[in-house]
Amino acid sequence: MDKELDSHDRHFSEQDLDAITSKISDLGKWRDIFSQQGLQFKDTVVKKCQDNRKVEDDCGDGAGSPQSRSIKSRSHFSTLSVPYSVPKAFVxxxxxxxxxxxxxxxxxxxxxxxxxxxxxxxxxxxxxxxxxxxxxxxxxxxxxxxxxxxxxxxxxxxxxxxxxxxxxxxxxxxxxxxxxxxxxxxxxxxxxxxxxxxxxxxxxxxxxxxxxxxxxxxxxxxxxxxxxxxxxxxxxxxxxxxxxxxxxxxxxxxxxxxxxxxxxxxxxxxxxxxxxxxxxxxxxxxxxxxxxxxxxxxxxxxxxxxxxxxxxxxxxxxNVFNGDLQYGDQGALLKEPQHGVLARSDVGYLYWNRHELGHDKLPQVGSMLKTPKLPIWLCNINDTFSVLFNTNRLLLSDWKMEHLFDLYFYSGQPSQTKTVTLTIDTHSHHWEEGMHEKEGDPEKRFPSVEMTIRTKWEGAAIDWNGTVPFF
Structure with a gap:
């Protein structure tokens, strides 16, 4: 009887193993299909390189043009929606x-x-x-x-x-x-x-x-x-x-x-x-x-x-300050100099972050980045990047032109449907005039893009020209 039970247990275990092996094989086939179409399960696909020549899965053999692979992918998976889909790579x-x-x-x-x-x-x-x-x-x-x-x-x-x-x-x-x-x-x-x-x-x-x-x-x-x-x-x-x-x-x-x-x-x-x-x-x-x-x-x-x-x-x-910093805030010699920007470049940089206000964390962007050779700025506003620009090459070389001028704002976000025109007035009045009676911190009442511009043109009044401030 014991021998019969042992034989039955071995037979049962072998059947289970065969079933498990079959399921694993099916999963492997499906993964191969997904991999051939440029689809991935999340961010991890096992890839192996052999003989320094062949890369399985995504590496492939490169056969066929990118266009043909794209058409093939659409025809076979036109109704399939996969959240982690990366198209077959251009090679x-x-x-x-x-x-x-x-x-x-x-x-x-x-x-x-x-x-x-x-x-x-x-x-x-x-x-x-x-x-x-x-x-x-x-x-x-x-x-x-x-x-x-x-x-x-x-x-x-x-x-x-x-x-x-x-x-x-x-x-x-x-x-x-x-x-x-x-x-x-x-x-x-x-x-x-x-x-x-x-x-x-x-x-x-x-x-x-x-x-x-x-x-x-x-x-x-x-x-x-x-x-x-x-x-x-x-x-x-x-x-x-x-x-x-x-x-x-x-x-x-x-x-x-x-x-x-x-x-x-x-x-x-x-x-x-x-x-x-x-x-x-x-x-x-x-x-x-x-x-x-x-x-x-x-x-x-x-x-x-x-x-x-x-x-x-x-x-x-x-760092964003000018030059290299040899001494700390207290005047002590630093163990290692802190490297900043050494020269003006064609494109500038402006920074503003509401979350860092009042914590002595807001970095002071130096004039090398604030005043580039051309009136184009990459802006880091509350950790989101955008651009400000002007179409006049001479804007930053003639101080008279900086009294009243336009800046154009593009966020890169799909929701923006047209270029925003901001009129900057640095000469006639201060942006805070008439605001003193209002309660609250002005940095919390004005759009962050305005505060970013004022890191370059302090006190400037800014007109959105009918556009509802959105940044």
């Missing part, structure tokens, strides 16, 4: 002549970004790219800014897009009207994006050498226990340029790798920026006060000030 052939990335370079990039080689970008970062509003519309010059950590990068690029559209493509014209931004065509959008990206990369490379990273069809190193794979960093080729014109031409040719859905564009641009600056220069820029460029906040990675300054000035200085 370029592996024979373009770029330098294949090495494991050492990939590890170094991860460490300067996250502080560790085991952290990878999340879904939000992977899907982010540089997408314009509809061409020929009132906001055709504007990029759509994602919520969260990539927004600062997209809006910094937006500032350089405005630089190109206003002051580069028609360099001989000293003053423009806002109408010159209306009706920008699709081709002009692509040219402006290519010019903006190449301008930032070339400045970071100090006008000597810059790099562009593109995802190719091959995987160039096998996974190790010291590095977590992500299916695209391992497939990068690095393209080096010593001529700005050729750099811009190359980005223009492969602009779909930066403005296409599924292109990992923001990540590729970020990698290109770091390599253009070089890791050695980055460490010198940051000093010992900043160890990596991204920080975790509310469950997402956001850019530290050093990375924002790198996009604006070409140098990853961790």
């Amino acid at each position: 370029v052939p592996s024979n373009l002549g770029g330098l294949p990335i090495t494991l050492e370079t990939a590890v170094a990039l991860r460490k300067v970004l996250f502080g560790t080689a085991f952290q990878v970008f999340n879904y939000e970062w992977k899907k982010s790219h540089f997408k314009f509003r509809d061409p020929y519309s009132d906001l055709a010059y504007g990029l759509e800014a994602e919520k969260g950590g990539t927004r600062s990068i997209q809006m910094a690029v937006q500032a350089h897009v405005l630089k190109y559209l206003l002051f580069t493509r028609n360099n001989e014209v000293e003053s423009h009207n806002i109408k010159c931004l209306l009706g920008v065509s699709h081709k002009e959008q692509e040219n402006a994006l290519a010019a903006a990206l190449s301008d930032i990369l070339w400045t970071a490379g100090e006008g000597i050498k810059s790099f562009v990273c593109l995802v190719t069809t091959e995987c160039y190193f096998a996974p190790t226990i010291d590095y977590k794979t992500d299916s695209y960093t391992e497939r990068l080729q690095l393209f080096k340029f010593t001529d700005k014109g050729k750099l811009q031409d190359f980005i223009t040719e492969y602009i779909h790798c930066f403005n296409g859905e599924g292109s990992h564009a923001v990540i590729l641009f970020l990698y290109s920026l770091l390599l253009s600056r070089t890791l050695e220069r980055l460490h010198n820029d940051m000093g010992n006060t900043t160890s990596h460029l991204l920080q975790l906040s509310l469950g997402n990675f956001i850019c530290r000030q050093a990375l924002i300054n790198l996009m604006l000035t070409g140098r990853a200085s961790p």
Whole structure:
């Protein structure tokens, strides 16, 4: 009897194991189907690189054009809604002549970004790219800014897009009207994006050498226990340029790798920026006060000030004040100097945060960033990024022009349907006149964008010209 029970138990267990194995196999098949269509379960898909050539799952073999893969995906999954969907990545052939990335370079990039080689970008970062509003519309010059950590990068690029559209493509014209931004065509959008990206990369490379990273069809190193794979960093080729014109031409040719859905564009641009600056220069820029460029906040990675300054000035200085600080608030010599901004750049920076008022935390942006060479500012307002700009190149070089002038505000948010015109009056009266009898802190009664402008033009009165203040 005991032998019969033992035999029955073994038989029952084998059946259970077969059933479990079958279910696991079914799950594996479904995951393969999802992976082939560019879909992911949350942010984790197991990927393996073999023979330094083949990458399973997302790495794929690169067969078929991006367009054909996109059409195939829509036809098979037209009614499927997946919250964590990342389209199949744009890839370029592996024979373009770029330098294949090495494991050492990939590890170094991860460490300067996250502080560790085991952290990878999340879904939000992977899907982010540089997408314009509809061409020929009132906001055709504007990029759509994602919520969260990539927004600062997209809006910094937006500032350089405005630089190109206003002051580069028609360099001989000293003053423009806002109408010159209306009706920008699709081709002009692509040219402006290519010019903006190449301008930032070339400045970071100090006008000597810059790099562009593109995802190719091959995987160039096998996974190790010291590095977590992500299916695209391992497939990068690095393209080096010593001529700005050729750099811009190359980005223009492969602009779909930066403005296409599924292109990992923001990540590729970020990698290109770091390599253009070089890791050695980055460490010198940051000093010992900043160890990596991204920080975790509310469950997402956001850019530290050093990375924002790198996009604006070409140098990853961790602070917004002028020059390098050798002494602390009490006059004591600091153990390590704090690095600030050393020179004026084409695009400026303004900062305002209500939550830091009264806590002696509000950083004082120096004149190098407040007064750029061109009237374009990246604005960090309550940890949300936007741009302010003027169309007159001479606004900041002639003090008489700063008595009464317009600033244009673009938030990058889909809810904004037209450019907001703000009239700034710095001469006739103070913005607080007639407000003394009202109760409450003025910083709590006025829109944050107004308070941001007053960090540059103290006491200015601001007219929204009929627009209901929304920021």
